[in-house]
Amino acid sequence: MDIYSLFILEDSGVCFYHKTFSDQIKNLNVDLITPFFAAILSFATKVVDRRLEVLEMGDIRFVFRNEKGYIFVIMAASKMNLLFLNTRLEKIKNIFFMFYDQIFDKKSHKFIKNQKFDNLIEMLIYGKDELQKVEKSGMYQKIVDYFRELISKREIVGAALLTTKGALIYSSVSRVLLQRIMKELEIRFMTGTFDVPELFYTQANGKKVSERIITYKNFISLLLVVQFPSNFQLGMVDYTTETIVEKLKGFL
Numbered sequence: 001m002d003i004y005s006l007f008i009l010e011d012s013g014v015c016f017y018h019k020t021f022s023d024q025i026k027n028l029n030v031d032l033i034t035p036f037f038a039a040i041l042s043f044a045t046k047v048v049d050r051r052l053e054v055l056e057m058g059d060i061r062f063v064f065r066n067e068k069g070y071i072f073v074i075m076a077a078s079k080m081n082l083l084f085l086n087t088r089l090e091k092i093k094n095i096f097f098m099f100y101d102q103i104f105d106k107k108s109h110k111f112i113k114n115q116k117f118d119n120l121i122e123m124l125i126y127g128k129d130e131l132q133k134v135e136k137s138g139m140y141q142k143i144v145d146y147f148r149e150l151i152s153k154r155e156i157v158g159a160a161l162l163t164t165k166g167a168l169i170y171s172s173v174s175r176v177l178l179q180r181i182m183k184e185l186e187i188r189f190m191t192g193t194f195d196v197p198e199l200f201y202t203q204a205n206g207k208k209v210s211e212r213i214i215t216y217k218n219f220i221s222l223l224l225v226v227q228f229p230s231n232f233q234l235g236m237v238d239y240t241t242e243t244i245v246e247k248l249k250g251f252l
Contacts, residue, residue, distance in 0.1 A: 009038065013036075021122075062075055162181065207228060
């Protein structure tokens with residue numbers, strides 16, 4: 001898991017809620033790091049006159065939200081997709097204020113343990129909310145079986161299916177290619193180019209990659225990525241991709 005921790009703290013830097021999702025960051029001193037968040041956000045607002053939303057430190061990326069006297073922070077690997085992290089943080093913020101009266105003791109000014117809140121936080125961090133939309137539609141297992149069949153027949157090398165918000169639904173491509181896809185989604189988000197429906201390119205090893213944005217009526221938008229053998233011509237890549245798109249639409 002490349003999302004390491006979630007922090008919810010007051011503007012003063014006092015940590016209200018903290019949850020860790022990875023063993024890669026050990027011996028984290030919460031009382032030391034959260035005042036730093038408050039200080040750096042205050043500095044950005046008062047001195048630079050801008051709200052800090054992302055901070056890169058080596059291989060670590062911090063993503064911030066500041067609202068109603070609380071600071072929400074996700075700590076993740078720098079390679080994590082910014083679009084995905086932003087959508088996670090936005091949803092966590094909304095869940096927090098929805099549960100506020102149930103998780104905040106006004107007398108002691110402390111967090112009240114709430115299992116439902118914890119479960120929702122974990123679901124959002126892992127992107128399970130996006131995956132559930134696909135699972136509830138009844139298409140998830142059909143997607144997995146279909147891609148496995150194509151791979152076994154050597155019609156494709158691998159495939160990936162993601163929501164346009166960066167949540168991974170299925171992948172049988174290499175980690176390197178998947179990271180490239182995630183980075184591209186981030187760039188699309190930052191430049192507002194989600195309207196580019198198709199993309200084809202050849203990798204250094206000669207394998208062909210086809211990308212297609214699929215938008216379903218009354219459903220989520222998906223990014224389909226298909227990797228083909230190096231001996232496939234562009235015409236075959238285009239034809240096979242279109243066949244896969246129509247097949248996926250038929251699963252709904």
